[in-house]
Amino acid sequence: MVIKQNKLPKNVIPLICDSLPIELSFCLFYFENNSLNYVGNNENIVFPAASVIKIPLAIYILKLYEQNKIDINQEVEIKSSDKVGGAGVIKDLSITKLKIIDLITLAIIISDNTASNILIDIIEEIEGKAFEKLNSFFSSLSLKESRINRKFMVDLISPPVNFTTTFEINYILYKLTNFELLNEENTIKLIKIMLKQQYTEKIPMYLDNYYVANKTGDISGISLDSAIIFKSNDIKKELINKNYFILSVFIKFGNFTGNPKTSRNIVNTIISEISFNLLKLFET
Numbered sequence: 001m002v003i004k005q006n007k008l009p010k011n012v013i014p015l016i017c018d019s020l021p022i023e024l025s026f027c028l029f030y031f032e033n034n035s036l037n038y039v040g041n042n043e044n045i046v047f048p049a050a051s052v053i054k055i056p057l058a059i060y061i062l063k064l065y066e067q068n069k070i071d072i073n074q075e076v077e078i079k080s081s082d083k084v085g086g087a088g089v090i091k092d093l094s095i096t097k098l099k100i101i102d103l104i105t106l107a108i109i110i111s112d113n114t115a116s117n118i119l120i121d122i123i124e125e126i127e128g129k130a131f132e133k134l135n136s137f138f139s140s141l142s143l144k145e146s147r148i149n150r151k152f153m154v155d156l157i158s159p160p161v162n163f164t165t166t167f168e169i170n171y172i173l174y175k176l177t178n179f180e181l182l183n184e185e186n187t188i189k190l191i192k193i194m195l196k197q198q199y200t201e202k203i204p205m206y207l208d209n210y211y212v213a214n215k216t217g218d219i220s221g222i223s224l225d226s227a228i229i230f231k232s233n234d235i236k237k238e239l240i241n242k243n244y245f246i247l248s249v250f251i252k253f254g255n256f257t258g259n260p261k262t263s264r265n266i267v268n269t270i271i272s273e274i275s276f277n278l279l280k281l282f283e284t
Contacts, residue, residue: 003029004037012277013041014270021254022267027166028278029174029246036174039278043167046145047250050217051087051111052224053148053162056172058104058193060137061119062186065100069126072101076118084153087218088112108215109196113152120151141175143168166248169226173246177228177239188235191228195235203227203247205272207279211235220260223267224250229279245282249274 017024027043029036064070075097083091088106090098091114098106103119106112123130134148146164175181182190194213197204202225204212214227226248230238238244249271257263 004035006037006039008039008041009281012274012281014273014277017270020266021256022270023252024249024270024274025166025251026247026249026274026278027170028282029170030282031242031244034242038167038170040167043170044145044165045250046163046165047224047252048219048222049146049148049162049164049169050219050222050224051113051116051152052169052215052217052226052248053146053164054107054111054116055169055194055215055226056137056146057116057119057134057148058108058190059172059176059181060123060134061100061104062182062190063137064123064126066183066186070100070122072104073099075099076103076122078114078118082114082118082121084113084117084151086113086153088114090114104190105193105196108190108193110198111216117151117154120148138168141172143171146172166226166250169248170246173226173228177244177246179239184236187239191235194228202268202271203229203249203275205269206276210279218264221254222250222252223264223271224248225271227275231283245279247275247278 025042025045027038027040029038065072078096078098088110090112103115106115120130123133127133131149138146146168148162176187179187191213197214199216202216203214211230211233212227214225217224229245229247231243232238251267253263253267255263
């Protein structure tokens with residue numbers, strides 16, 4: 001498949017970006033006459049993937065379900081040793097079992113790190129060599145930069161880390177929306193989970209007239225968001241009619257305000273503004 005790259009329109013990037021210590025990447029996939037096109041800025045720059053990489057992780061688990069290797073309604077044990085810090089609620093709960101579909105939901109809508117790591121353990125148990133399997137999945141899509149090399153909140157400093165680019169995560173989402181990775185039922189199931197996203201301060205912030213299925217990622221000095229953006233809530237119809245956008249915006253940034261939280265809030269606002277500007281240009 002050939003994706004046509006078009007010239008980036010003016011006035012998409014806020015002027016404030018010129019004066020800030022940030023590295024900005026974004027990529028928008030859109031359709032014209034059912035033909036896939038994109039515009040981007042540094043769309044092939046490799047970023048630490050943070051929690052955005054939980055999207056292909058969820059896809060892979062659902063692929064195992066379609067192959068009858070797992071039952072997503074099966075409960076799995078939650079051990080104290082499984083619990084890790086960072087985003088999520090499992091670490092603070094006394095529950096000892098959860099359904100796999102609930103782990104997927106928690107990993108996506110609140111970015112639960114414990115749930116995500118247990119999903120990796122399930123791949124390890126069923127197929128062995130979980131990271132090799134996940135990275136082979138990326139390679140099967142001809143993706144060169146996207147990799148999952150370790151669990152979440154485990155040894156955050158030492159390499160290897162998890163990587164992707166705005167173009168490659170968009171491509172994964174395109175393959176998903178085109179029903180090339182999962183069947184129709186499971187594609188829509190995952191998108192509906194993403195539509196329940198609890199972190200909406202980035203791409204969705206100014207997109208009140210759209211339905212945004214997104215997944216954020218945050219680590220020190222990194223703010224990421226990737227989304228499928230629909231014009232109505234009839235998801236099946238919108239997918240079939242190619243009436244949607246796929247957008248990823250990634251930013252690396254320094255602590256330019258003296259307060260890391262304030263710097264991140266400004267960066268998140270930039271992501272929101274870029275998202276609004278892009279869709280305003282391409283909406284019909």
